[in-house]
Amino acid sequence: MKIFIPKDTSAVALDADDVAQALSRAQHALEAEICRNGSRGAFWLEPLVEVELAAGRYAFGPIGVEDVPELLECLPDRLEDHPKYLGLTEDIPWLANQERVTFARAGLGDPVCMHTYTKLSGFSGLEKSATLTSQEIVTQVLESGLRGRGGAAFPTGIKWQTVLDTPADQKYIVCNADEGDSGTFADRLLMEADPFQLIEGMVIAGAAVGATLGYIYLRSEYPLAYRQLSLALDIARREGYLGENILNSGRDFEIEIRLGAGAYICGEETSLLSSLEGRRGLVRAKPPLPAKEGLFGKPTVVNNVLTLAAVTTIMSQGSQYYASLGAGRSLGTLTVQLAGNVARGGLVEVPFGVKLSDVLKDYAGGTFSGRPMYAIQVGGPLGAYLDSTRWDTPMEYEEFAKVGGMLGHGGVVIFDDSADMLAQASFAMEFCAHESCGKCTPCRIGAVRGAEVIDKIRKGDRVNENLILLEDLCETMESGSLCAMGGLTPGPVRSAFKNFDFGVKGPDKSLSREGIS
Amino acid sequence: MFDVERLNTCISVWKDRPGALLPLLHDVQSAFGFIPPDALRPIAKALNISRAEVHGVVSFYEDFKTEGVAKHLLKVCCAEACQATGSRDLQQFVEDRFGEMPTKNQDKEGISIEAAYCFGNCASGPTIELAGRMIGRVTPSKLSRLLDDLD
Ligand SMILES: Cc1cc2nc3c(=O)[nH]c(=O)nc-3n(C[C@H](O)[C@H](O)[C@H](O)COP(=O)(O)O)c2cc1C
Ligand code: SF4
Numbered sequence: 279m280k281i282f283i284p285k286d287t288s289a290v291a292l293d294a295d296d297v298a299q300a301l302s303r304a305q306h307a308l309e310a311e312i313c314r315n316g317s318r319g320a321f322w323l324e325p326l327v328e329v330e331l332a333a334g335r336y337a338f339g340p341i342g343v344e345d346v347p348e349l350l351e352c353l354p355d356r357l358e359d360h361p362k363y364l365g366l367t368e369d370i371p372w373l374a375n376q377e378r379v380t381f382a383r384a385g386l387g388d389p390v391c392m393h394t395y396t397k398l399s400g401f402s403g404l405e406k407s408a409t410l411t412s413q414e415i416v417t418q419v420l421e422s423g424l425r426g427r428g429g430a431a432f433p434t435g436i437k438w439q440t441v442l443d444t445p446a447d448q449k450y451i452v453c454n455a456d457e458g459d460s461g462t463f464a465d466r467l468l469m470e471a472d473p474f475q476l477i478e479g480m481v482i483a484g485a486a487v488g489a490t491l492g493y494i495y496l497r498s499e500y501p502l503a504y505r506q507l508s509l510a511l512d513i514a515r516r517e518g519y520l521g522e523n524i525l526n527s528g529r530d531f532e533i534e535i536r537l538g539a540g541a542y543i544c545g546e547e548t549s550l551l552s553s554l555e556g557r558r559g560l561v562r563a564k565p566p567l568p569a570k571e572g573l574f575g576k577p578t579v580v581n582n583v584l585t586l587a588a589v590t591t592i593m594s595q596g597s598q599y600y601a602s603l604g605a606g607r608s609l610g611t612l613t614v615q616l617a618g619n620v621a622r623g624g625l626v627e628v629p630f631g632v633k634l635s636d637v638l639k640d641y642a643g644g645t646f647s648g649r650p651m652y653a654i655q656v657g658g659p660l661g662a663y664l665d666s667t668r669w670d671t672p673m674e675y676e677e678f679a680k681v682g683g684m685l686g687h688g689g690v691v692i693f694d695d696s697a698d699m700l701a702q703a704s705f706a707m708e709f710c711a712h713e714s715c716g717k718c719t720p721c722r723i724g725a726v727r728g729a730e731v732i733d734k735i736r737k738g739d740r741v742n743e744n745l746i747l748l749e750d751l752c753e754t755m756e757s758g759s760l761c762a763m764g765g766l767t768p769g770p771v772r773s774a775f776k777n778f779d780f781g782v783k784g785p786d787k788s789l790s791r792e793g794i795s
Numbered sequence: 796m797f798d799v800e801r802l803n804t805c806i807s808v809w810k811d812r813p814g815a816l817l818p819l820l821h822d823v824q825s826a827f828g829f830i831p832p833d834a835l836r837p838i839a840k841a842l843n844i845s846r847a848e849v850h851g852v853v854s855f856y857e858d859f860k861t862e863g864v865a866k867h868l869l870k871v872c873c874a875e876a877c878q879a880t881g882s883r884d885l886q887q888f889v890e891d892r893f894g895e896m897p898t899k900n901q902d903k904e905g906i907s908i909e910a911a912y913c914f915g916n917c918a919s920g921p922t923i924e925l926a927g928r929m930i931g932r933v934t935p936s937k938l939s940r941l942l943d944d945l946d
């Protein structure tokens with residue numbers, strides 16, 4: 279018998295370590311082996327304990343320490359008597375109905391077991407790449423239609439082509455693992471549950487553009503991801519997937535992890551590069567593009583964790599397969615992260631094009647509080663707050679833009695009807711003020727003023743004038759900011775005012791400025 | 796007392812590597828608990844940059860502390876997904892008890908408190924980190940119990 283209990287940040291935050299300890303005390307009597315697997319991303323069921331018998335893996339969850347004695351009594355032949363019994367894990371609809379591609383392996387086994395990884399077709403993308411020229415790899419990525427998963431959705435193949443075509447004595451692959459958006463945890467889950475996949479993706483990227491060194495810029499808030507990645511890197515090195523002449527391809531590649539230091543702005547790629555160089559995380563103007571003059575002035579691929587991970591599938595299954603998933607110009611799968619006030623939160627991987635409302639209906643299970651859903655912020659702190667009239671939108675980059683939203687990194691933060699939308703609007707400004715790199719005045723000062731103005735509106739102080747002032751501020755931030763931090767912060771602010779009725783009427787557009795001053 | 800040997804050990808690991816300043820500061824902070832002011836000059840010298848530059852980096856990043864924190868550090872996630880599950884109440888509870896965040900230093904209960912912005916536990920918030928441990932689904936009463944259990 280084998281018992282699985284995840285070693286995952288969210289599972290551990292809900293006492294999975296204590297459950298594992300309680301189970302291991304009974305290990306001998308049961309003649310069971312205990313495996314600390316990764317999470318499957320069904321965080322609403324964590325800690326999710328699985329018991330493997332001849333017929334398959336049976337799930338129980340959420341399991342607290344207090345549930346363990348009864349669980350032990352039910353093993354191995356009265357499983358269904360346990361109140362937390364969920365049946366075969368693979369039959370749980372919440373998991374079974376997803377289209378797991380990037381996250382197909384997550385939770386199946388020990389995340390840093392090389393044997394598990396290769397048995398589940400790990401490194402087959404790299405093996406394929408080892409037989410191809412750099413241009414052939416880049417062409418496959420181009421043909422897959424893959425777009426960056428970090429938020430900006432830039433076509434990955436085009437970025438790689440630029441780096442490949444820029445001659446240099448040194449090129450770099452930088453993995454953006456800063457995942458700062460509230461409501462997102464897909465990068466974390468991938469790094470904790472399937473770290474070899476990221477390593478494989480980075481080695482392929484190196485082969486594609488002629489880079490020999492990769493950095494993973496990992497936020498310091500993810501200590502477990504750091505641990506799993508470090509272990510995985512050591513093992514990959516030992517097994518010849520890193521180092522010199524990888525898989526006899528004649529290509530070399532090394533990876534180093536660098537920790538961030540608690541700055542949201544360092545997720546922006548040029549700020550990230552400044553930080554990697556050992557400087558303050560100031561945003562740089564583009565051009566020059568990082569693809570031409572990036573880290574230490576050298577051509578650099580900067581890609582999100584999920585982008586690099588997707589490349590392993592594209593190489594192993596082909597660009598046609600990948601492009602067959604999704605809709606419109608958004609191809610492949612989207613990892614929706616259901617977060618906030620949600621009953622069944624976690625990672626939902628589905629092809630692009632599924633409506634947000636369908637994801638909510640099929641997976642969210644309502645709010646955690648039991649009250650009606652009211653506002654949903656999609657795409658992180660710079661994403662708009664959407665009211666229920668906008669939830670029917672297909673989850674595609676272009677479709678979301680049409681309703682004034684953005685998909686970003688796929689975070690879906692649900693609020694119930696007790697949400698204070700004015701407070702959320704104010705928070706968007708406060709967050710911008712707190713995290714601004716300081717380079718542009720509209721962002722650095724405008725956001726501080728924005729929060730003050732919203733505070734005045736709340737107090738009923740000259741509401742109409744202050745609404746006009748707020749609109750002015752938003753316009754200035756949008757047009758006068760170097761990056762999306764200042765440029766997109768007006769998004770959540772405006773949407774909170776526009777899409778929700780909290781007794782404050784919008785500025786009367788027919789009034790001229792002179793008319794009210 | 797400021798242990799120069801320890802600092803030099805940290806410096807020697809990173810001195811000749813590209814982009815050394817952040818990882819070096821992380822190491823110094825784990826060795827000393829914070830970045831001692833006296834460490835700036837030797838760090839600057841070793842990396843061949845100005846002291847102002849080192850200071851600029853230390854002050855830019857939230858993680859780097861310039862003075863010691865209390866025995867226990869409590870970080871409360873104040874980002875949107877946790878707000879949606881009640882972190883504002885939690886924040887209120889913490890501030891009622893310890894004063895407005897961030898408390899700089901040693902309050903009488905030996906706890907420093909800080910706002911944090913997302914731990915990647917957004918499906919099971921509100922989230923806190925207490926004495927290095929991440930904890931989910933935290934309510935004021937659960938936090939109260941956790942604080943009582945601290946030594
Ligand atoms: C304020 C700000 C924060 C960002 N944070 C992240 C982040 O945490 N992770 C990420 O991958 N991209 C982030 N991005 C996007 C990056 O700038 C960049 O587009 C991305 O890393 C490119 O990789 P991709 O093409 O694979 O998405 C951020 C952008 C901005 C403006
Ligand atoms: S918009 Fe804000 S974060 Fe972006 S470069 Fe300007 S000051 Fe920095």
Ligand code: FES
Pocket residue numbers: 460461462872873874875876877878912913914915916917920921922
């Ligand atoms: S928003 Fe609190 S953990 Fe992500």
